[in-house]
Amino acid sequence: MTSSTSPAVRVTGLRKAYGGSLFGKGFQALGGESGIDLKVERGSVFGLLGPNGAGKTTLVKVLLGLVRKTAGEAELLGEPAGRPGPRSRVGYLPEAHRLPLYLTGREMLRISGMMVGCSKSWIDERSGPWLEKLAMTDSADRKIKEYSKGMMQRIGLVQALIHEPEVVFLDEPTDGVDPVGRAAIRETVTDLAKGGTTVFINSHLLMEVEMICDRIVILKDGLILREGTLDELTPSSDAVHLRLDASATSAESLGALLAEFQGLGFPPSLDPGELLLALDADDASLNRAIDKLRGAGIAIHGVYRERKGLEDVFIELVRGGAQ
Amino acid sequence: MPSRALALRGLFADAIYQVLDNRVFRVLIALSLLPILLTFVIGLKEDSISLLFGMWTFDYPTMSELLGDDPRPVAIEWLLEIVIDGFVGNVGMTLSIAATAFFVPRMLEKGAADLVFVKPLSRWTLYLSRYVTGLVFVALLGLFLTSGIYLGLLLVSGYNAPEVLWSSLTLVYLFGMIHAVTMLIGVYTRSTSAAMILGIVFFFGNGCVHQTWQFKDQAGHLLIDEMESASKDPESEAEADEAEGTTPWIGLVKGLYFAVDCVHYVLPKTSDATLVNLHVQDAVFGSGRLAIRRKMEEAAIEDFNKDMDNARSNDKDRAPESRNSEMFGESFESKFAWGAEETRYSVWFSILSSMAFTGLMLLLGMWKLRRSDF
Numbered sequence: 001m002t003s004s005t006s007p008a009v010r011v012t013g014l015r016k017a018y019g020g021s022l023f024g025k026g027f028q029a030l031g032g033e034s035g036i037d038l039k040v041e042r043g044s045v046f047g048l049l050g051p052n053g054a055g056k057t058t059l060v061k062v063l064l065g066l067v068r069k070t071a072g073e074a075e076l077l078g079e080p081a082g083r084p085g086p087r088s089r090v091g092y093l094p095e096a097h098r099l100p101l102y103l104t105g106r107e108m109l110r111i112s113g114m115m116v117g118c119s120k121s122w123i124d125e126r127s128g129p130w131l132e133k134l135a136m137t138d139s140a141d142r143k144i145k146e147y148s149k150g151m152m153q154r155i156g157l158v159q160a161l162i163h164e165p166e167v168v169f170l171d172e173p174t175d176g177v178d179p180v181g182r183a184a185i186r187e188t189v190t191d192l193a194k195g196g197t198t199v200f201i202n203s204h205l206l207m208e209v210e211m212i213c214d215r216i217v218i219l220k221d222g223l224i225l226r227e228g229t230l231d232e233l234t235p236s237s238d239a240v241h242l243r244l245d246a247s248a249t250s251a252e253s254l255g256a257l258l259a260e261f262q263g264l265g266f267p268p269s270l271d272p273g274e275l276l277l278a279l280d281a282d283d284a285s286l287n288r289a290i291d292k293l294r295g296a297g298i299a300i301h302g303v304y305r306e307r308k309g310l311e312d313v314f315i316e317l318v319r320g321g322a323q
Numbered sequence: 324m325p326s327r328a329l330a331l332r333g334l335f336a337d338a339i340y341q342v343l344d345n346r347v348f349r350v351l352i353a354l355s356l357l358p359i360l361l362t363f364v365i366g367l368k369e370d371s372i373s374l375l376f377g378m379w380t381f382d383y384p385t386m387s388e389l390l391g392d393d394p395r396p397v398a399i400e401w402l403l404e405i406v407i408d409g410f411v412g413n414v415g416m417t418l419s420i421a422a423t424a425f426f427v428p429r430m431l432e433k434g435a436a437d438l439v440f441v442k443p444l445s446r447w448t449l450y451l452s453r454y455v456t457g458l459v460f461v462a463l464l465g466l467f468l469t470s471g472i473y474l475g476l477l478l479v480s481g482y483n484a485p486e487v488l489w490s491s492l493t494l495v496y497l498f499g500m501i502h503a504v505t506m507l508i509g510v511y512t513r514s515t516s517a518a519m520i521l522g523i524v525f526f527f528g529n530g531c532v533h534q535t536w537q538f539k540d541q542a543g544h545l546l547i548d549e550m551e552s553a554s555k556d557p558e559s560e561a562e563a564d565e566a567e568g569t570t571p572w573i574g575l576v577k578g579l580y581f582a583v584d585c586v587h588y589v590l591p592k593t594s595d596a597t598l599v600n601l602h603v604q605d606a607v608f609g610s611g612r613l614a615i616r617r618k619m620e621e622a623a624i625e626d627f628n629k630d631m632d633n634a635r636s637n638d639k640d641r642a643p644e645s646r647n648s649e650m651f652g653e654s655f656e657s658k659f660a661w662g663a664e665e666t667r668y669s670v671w672f673s674i675l676s677s678m679a680f681t682g683l684m685l686l687l688g689m690w691k692l693r694r695s696d697f
Contacts, residue, residue, distance in 0.1 A: 097438055
């Protein structure tokens with residue numbers, strides 16, 4: 001049953017095993033013994049993280065019908081994954097893709113669009129803004145074999161988006177792209193999400209995922225280790241850092257305040273070179289500390305609460321296994 | 324336009340771009356000019372043969388002994404046999420296999436397959452589209468070749484033979500059988516080289532099987548007769564020993580004949596393509612080419628038999644009577660009659676059994692593709 005209220009992706013007890021014959025045991029690529037469950041709501045930007053061989057690409061390929069599942073259920077846009085129907089509403093930029101080198105960028109966009117049922121004129125009309133956005137207008141009529149890796153990645157992204165899909169799967173979208181190109185891709189993904197398109201990103205670049213995804217799953221050995229929003233995955237701690245104005249801060253007044261903070265129960269540490277004051281304090285204590293600093297005439301340049309990065313959480317999880 | 328039609332158009336356009344970009348295809352186009360050139364360079368006039376637009380002119384008489392009173396149609400048939408059967412049917416077919424062998428392996432390459440199979444088209448549609456594209460490719464090439472040959476004959480020899488154009492369809496028919504095999508190899512191996520090499524080996528191997536079968540059908544009984552007569556009624560002890568040694572070989576030869584029969588009937592009848600072509604041209608256009616071809620083969624066999632009889636009469640150790648006149652006799656008649664009475668020489672059996680084999684190859688390819696992960 002197709003319904004616009006159904007999630008973009010729903011996976012229940014999904015497993016994929018490769019090989020397994022008289023001559024070999026094969027291996028379990030996804031889902032282990034029990035299978036994995038996953039739901040991606042429409043309009044979200046979903047990040048799938050995991051070390052190499054975690055099963056990220058396998059999961060995407062099962063959803064797109066490129067790989068046959070061993071067990072469980074997988075649905076794409078409310079229909080069983082693998083059926084041609086929902087694939088016309090899906091865009092896909094595979095990892096290590098091989099675009100047709102014998103075509104120009106524009107020809108490739110036309111042919112790719114026609115294969116999902118769009119007319120040539122419709123594609124031509126829509127390709128202009130996309131090419132402009134990803135800085136490919138000047139190269140669109142050159143053969144793809146003349147493209148750099150970053151250009152291939154950008155034109156590959158355009159082919160995934162040209163037919164205005166409801167769900168876009170991007171496998172390592174910024175792989176080989178320069179910082180300016182990466183920013184353009186990030187901006188594109190953000191715009192897609194604003195327009196209601198569901199974006200499913202597989203990436204090793206945790207900072208990218210951190211910047212654009214609103215829900216993240218971490219996979220390892222084919223199993224889900226952790227799932228949640230960025231806030232849920234990276235909770236903030238009590239540690240607060242205050243950057244003080246060195247020119248307006250005398251050593252005497254600072255020394256007296258540090259002793260006072262010690263007495264208040266949130267022991268400080270000070271990096272004298274940068275005048276970076278670190279406190280272990282909740283919000284109320286922090287406000288009191290700021291009042292004291294300001295009262296002593298010490299100017300504050302910045303305040304930020306320490307938070308574990310996604311990379312720290314990822315490394316911890318991957319090294320330590322499921323928590 | 325419905326989206327499915329657009330999708331198929333996209334697939335077709337993709338395949339055409341691939342072919343045009345292919346180096347083998349470019350070589351093929353260049354080579355295609357050679358047989359066309361031949362029909363422009365050799366002018367087969369009513370009473371003479373002219374070379375290079377009349378630079379040299381030769382009379383027919385030296386050939387008329389073999390070709391009869393009206394040598395021109397036979398000479399033209401010879402030219403067509405060399406150009407179409409020989410050059411286009413063998414060299415052209417080999418290059419066509421080489422030019423299209425990459426269709427499936429390239430589609431299945433890692434990274435490329437993801438982009439193709441994610442499209443909302445079933446795998447069998449994708450597979451069949453590659454098959455049809457191959458046929459269209461050869462049809463266009465064949466049309467180019469036969470049109471050139473037709474024009475060459477018309478303009479230089481003054482011989483109007485529109486039926487020659489029909490040969491392009493025969494090329495498609497022939498290529499259709501081989502292309503299904505090449506694609507199947509491509510699906511299993513995912514290698515262009517393997518698909519190309521094994522496709523070409525199949526094409527020639529298949530031709531050899533049918534030539535062997537034809538030879539067996541026409542002359543195979545002579546060997547059995549000879550072996551059986553040697554094993555019966557030995558007149559001396561030496562002959563009895565020889566007969567004892569011969570008997571098991573008769574079984575082996577019969578077994579081999581049976582095997583050749585089986586393989587012949589199962590495999591597509593690529594060697595029949597020329598005869599099918601001639602029969603259709605006779606039926607549709609009343610070309611009379613079949614009769615001319617028969618006359619040519621008769622003359623060649625007669626010549627061959629004469630040489631063999633001469634050789635035997637000079638060999639004192641051999642039996643004086645000759646059986647060579649029996650060779651090709653009955654079977655030769657069947658071959659050119661191609662009546663429906665005998666299954667082995669029925670046009671329809673040849674076409675239908677070839678199509679059944681081709682269909683089976685396509686089904687196997689689609690089955691494998693359906694079960695593949697990318």
